[in-house]
Amino acid sequence: MVAVPRVDAHMLKFSQSCVLVLTALSFLFNLPILVLISGLALALSAILPAASPFRLIYRQVIVRAGLLKPRMVEDDPAPHRFAQGVGATFLLAASILFFLTSATLAGWILTIIVFVLAAINVFVGFCAGCFVYYYLGRWGLMPRVRYDGGFRWRGV
Template sequence: MVSIPRLDAHMLKFSQSCVLVLAALSFLFNLPILVLITGLALALSAAVPAASPFKFIYRQIVVRAGLLKPRIVEDDPAPHRFAQGIGATFLLVASIVLFFTPATIVGWILTVIVFLLAAINVFVGFCAGCFVYYYLGRWGLMPRVRYDGGFRWRGI
């Protein structure tokens, strides 16, 4: 019998909401350091999911306070980690541009892209990074995945 991976859908939404808020605050208050912190948090979440700062806050504060309850769904975490890695890459490149070049507009554009994609994920439920992951899998560039939490890609 094949084991179907499971994950907490509320934790994913919480993580995306954190990215959304942090990216917005960094842009609105011109805080490049917040772009770097968010990028590092996403990178850590993608590389070592158990050490995710967003997961820690979610479990230790949000769930314990009863603000959200875990919603476990059948879904492969790999596409979501891939999406976090892409977001981390954009934000870390944005940080380098913001701190070390005069082309700050490029850094803020990258930050706004992450903000917009996080907003689409939070409010519409479409994960662009997951979508890319699935198509890379169809083309043989990533492992194939059957479940994504909302969409059922039976042909993959």
């Protein structure tokens, strides 16, 4: 029997909501440090999911307080980690532009791209990074996954 990978759908939404809020606040209050914090949190989430700051807050605060319950679904976590890595790359590149260059407009453009894609994920349920991962798999550039017809991904 092959074990089917599972992910906590509520944790994924919580993580995306955190990115959405942090990037919105960074833009509204002109706080590029929040972009850096978001980028580092996403990078850690992509590289070491068990050490994700969003996951730790979700499990230790949100779930323990009874605000959300885990909702485990059959899904491949790899596309989600890829999406987090892409978001981290954009936000860390924006941070470099903010703190090491005078190209702040380019930094805000990268930040707004992450904000918009996180908003689409939170409100519509479409993960653009997962979509890219899927097509890269079809082209042989990433491990192949099968799209299940909804907005979730499953390993083949």
